Amino acid sequence: MQKITPFLWFDNQVEEAIIFYVSIFKNAKVGKVARFGDAGPGPKGGVMAATFQLEGMEFTALNGGPRYQFNEAISFVVKCEEQDEIDEYWERLSEGGSTGRCGWLKDKFGISWQIVPSILAPMLVDPEPQKTQRVTEAYLQMTKIDIAELRRAYEGQAVAS
Structure with a gap:
């Protein structure tokens, strides 16, 4: 229960x-x-x-x-394992609604959702501050989260613009 x-x-x-x-x-x-x-x-x-x-x-x-009315003070987080899962939830839930930054969207009813990869939280608390800084900088530039870009940032590889 x-x-x-x-x-x-x-x-x-x-x-x-x-x-x-x-x-x-x-x-x-x-x-x-x-x-x-x-x-x-x-x-x-x-x-x-x-x-x-x-x-x-x-x-x-x-x-x-x-x-x-609904507002962003409450949101539902959908943790995703793969990019195709992020893409599907992002497209379906944002249809008729609006998109924001860092994986946030509002559906057509005004409910806020965060569509995020499950790897994001561990990356943001990595003991190496350079890695968390790079991931944070990459993440803050995204609308829909891109797992490949997060991994590149985490590893210190050039991030596509």
Whole structure:
């Protein structure tokens, strides 16, 4: 049982968002869906709240109206092993949204994601400060993270511009 569950407040796009996320992640599924009845406050039959899972993590989503908006203060980190995995998540999640620096993007619903290679954290804490400095400098110049460029920086090879 997952002790802590992210709870996402949408205006009225829960169903669309869940379908979107479940289509992107390979290990994903829709859970329970609660719909509005005669008492409202949303349209009868519309989704009030739902649960879904992405890569074994359960989420709850609510159609709560326009009162609250997502921002970068909270983001979801997707750790990737290979460049093709980074590329796929980057392209799919940023579709209809926007991209930022250092592997950050916002999806079309306003949720922030960080698409990063799993090798980045160990590189940033390497005991050799020259390596961490080179990786940091390379990383800060990137929008979508390029694993080959990080490896070149780590090894002290020239980084492509």
